[in-house]
Amino acid sequence: MAGDIGACMWDLYEIAIPASVFGMPQPDLADPWYDLRICTAPPVPPPASALPPDHGFSLRTPHRFEDLADAGTVIVAAVPEAVVYGQPFAPGLIEALRQAADAGARMVSLCCGAFALAEAGLLDGRRATTHWMYTGELAKRYPNVQVDGSVLYVDDCDVLTSAGMTAALDLCLHLVRCDLGAHVANQLARRMVVPAHRSGGQAQFIDLSVPVTDDESLGPVLQWATEHLDRPLTVDELARRAGLSTRTFYRRLQSVTGTTPLKWLLNQRIARAQTLLETTSMPIEKVSEHSGLGTATNLRRHFTQRVGVTPTEYRRTFDVV
Known part of the structure; x- marks a missing residue:
């Protein structure tokens, strides 16, 4: 999994979802399960004005962006520092995403993580989505991206993007369904007490x-x-x-x-x-x-x-x- 694991709690929410879906072994459903590794840049204290005060905590991980080259699937969590607060993307993230895609990894973004995929050029000519608050900004910054704000997620073969917040869970369960089948995905969703339906225009449903x-x-x-x-x-x-x-x-x-x-x-x-x-x-x-x-x-x-x-x-x- 890739993304800036900074101090923002909103960021941590999109990290917690794939950690819950892919990071907890489910041997009775599928064995082996996924091997999840959270990757980030070396920790650098953010500028004092970059994030709201007292709005979260930091998370340490031994894995860095260069480790993404060995991943079969790369998931970019929300990057609010680059979208909401006007800060640069985490050092090395964009190049690491390009290298992982070149190596054949399935590329996935959650919420405004789509901005990182777009910055890497991985969404050019593709249909994609992000949090509804930022679909206009995504389309403005990256005019080659076909932005669809009416869906929970977009599956464009080897590149997948989700809308904001809990839509990340819909996409993660969709990945499980694609990899391990509907029965495994449904059983996992039941354990996570996920609703059987998702609203929102042409939203795709987890049944x-x-x-x-x-x-x-x-x-x-x-x-x-x-x-x-x-x-x-x-x-x-x-x-x-x-x-x-x-x-x-x-x-x-x-x-x-x-x-x-x-x-x-x-x-x-x-x-x-x-x-x-x-x-x-x-x-x-x-x-x-x-x-x-x-x-x-x-x-x-x-x-x-x-x-x-x-x-x-x-x-x-x-x-x-």
Whole structure:
């Protein structure tokens, strides 16, 4: 992982997320797990006016930016000193990012870490995102970057960028899903008590097996729905189970999840199909039935639109025969 590990607490938040996702072994989910190393420049006391007073603490690490050359994935955490406070990028960071990319590393940024990737020229001609407060600044500073402020993260093959703050968690779980599969990512998300939904325009969703919500009237019924996805569920039925009118249920679910009940159900069905394709040899027809998508044709259509590959191709990735 790369980034300036300075004193800013906002910076430390984006460091804590990948540390929690990749730095804590999960041998029952995948063994070996990731080998996370936090890299930074040699510590230099910041100018007295560079950061707000008493706004954080420092973090020491034995790994330096030159160690990034050996990484398979490089994650750049937020760099507020270069974006918010007008300070230079950490010495050696930009060149280290270029060298890591040249060596074939997958390059990832969290929040305003996208500015470092852009400074290194790694976002030129690519679609990317950052914290919504700084999308305009990113586009202004780096006009060759196709800035999209409407998404939680952008996956552009070997270069990925996330929006601000907790969107970093969405992207980190997406990396786990890409590397280790939907089942592992979903189980890890459940352990981290991550919501089953993310709002915000065209936001991409992390679909969990067990939905979590602070709305006490929705939590139980969404839990029940994920346990009965093989049934032909309707919005009216879910509303009755929640003790709400259909209109009120629709409004509350859309407010909490940022999507409609039918789209939420479709996301859950696709997630169930992914798990079945990864972990069983169940025929495609049965996968479609158990996930509530009906026919194999219907499964293929929705699955390909949502995941980008057919169910058969997805299964082949995980060597399920």
